[in-house]
Amino acid sequence: NAGVTQTPKFQVLKTGQSMTLQCAQDMNHNSMYWYRQDPGMGLRLIYYSASEGTTDKGEVPNGYNVSRLNKREFSLRLESAAPSQTSVYFCASREQFHSNQPQHFGDGTRLSIL
Amino acid sequence: QQQVKQSPQSLIVQKGGISIINCAYENTAFDYFPWYQQFPGKGPALLIAIRPDVSEKKEGRFTISFNKSAKQFSLHIMDSQPGDSATYFCAASYQTGANNLFFGTGTRLTVIP
Numbered sequence: 001n002a003g004v005t006q007t008p009k010f011q012v013l014k015t016g017q018s019m020t021l022q023c024a025q026d027m028n029h030n031s032m033y034w035y036r037q038d039p040g041m042g043l044r045l046i047y048y049s050a051s052e053g054t055t056d057k058g059e060v061p062n063g064y065n066v067s068r069l070n071k072r073e074f075s076l077r078l079e080s081a082a083p084s085q086t087s088v089y090f091c092a093s094r095e096q097f098h099s100n101q102p103q104h105f106g107d108g109t110r111l112s113i114l
Numbered sequence: 115q116q117q118v119k120q121s122p123q124s125l126i127v128q129k130g131g132i133s134i135i136n137c138a139y140e141n142t143a144f145d146y147f148p149w150y151q152q153f154p155g156k157g158p159a160l161l162i163a164i165r166p167d168v169s170e171k172k173e174g175r176f177t178i179s180f181n182k183s184a185k186q187f188s189l190h191i192m193d194s195q196p197g198d199s200a201t202y203f204c205a206a207s208y209q210t211g212a213n214n215l216f217f218g219t220g221t222r223l224t225v226i227p
Contacts, residue, residue, distance in 0.1 A: 004157070033214065040123075040219055041219060042116075042118075042120075042203060042217035042218055042219045042220055043158070043203070043215070043217040044217070045214040045215070048214060058214055059214075090157050090158070092157075099209070100145070100146040100163070100165070100207070100209065102148065102160040102163070103160075103215060104160075105157030105158050105159065106157050107155065107156050107157045108155075108156075108157055
């Protein structure tokens with residue numbers, strides 16, 4: 001059982017380049033989330049999808065877009081990468097949106113922008 | 115503004131000792147307080163969680179103590195083992211709006227054999 005799978009695991013970009021981070025879950029969860037993790041700041045929510053067909057902004061959405069492709073997949077896109085977006089990105093899923101069920105995290109994408 | 119404040123930033127404990135990590139919050143709407151454990155190169159994984167209607171929850175060597183009036187909660191790791199060496203995050207959420215987790219800044223625990 002893979003859980004939450006993120007690709008790629010590592011990526012180096014130049015300023016201004018674009019890329020899409022992929023996330024897929026095989027737990028039939030309804031809600032999915034994108035976080036970024038920076039030293040000394042914990043994890044901060046970028047965007048979330050409460051259910052298939054919906055997406056909403058989190059705490060730090062500027063510079064990002066998302067697509068909930070289907071129930072399994074939730075992608076994060078950087079249209080014009082900036083050095084401030086150097087971070088570790090985590091995707092998570094949860095069975096139901098408004099619940100206190102645990103969020104299950106992938107192993108992250110380590111992104112460096114030069 | 116950090117919604118959940120966590121301390122210490124790092125902690126070194128001898129094998130067999132007790133590790134204590136503290137968190138504080140301001141938003142009284144929070145109704146769920148999980149702790150996550152993260153190993154290098156991995157995503158956070160739920161360790162233990164508590165709701166504000168109880169003052170303590172214990173699972174094996176891990177205990178959450180919760181003080182609703184002080185708006186503080188803490189993680190105690192009894193008989194700490196080298197395998198417990200990881201980064202620990204407290205978090206809080208409430209069941210309205212985005213219902214997202216607000217994370218503390220993390221505590222890097224090292225257990226010395």
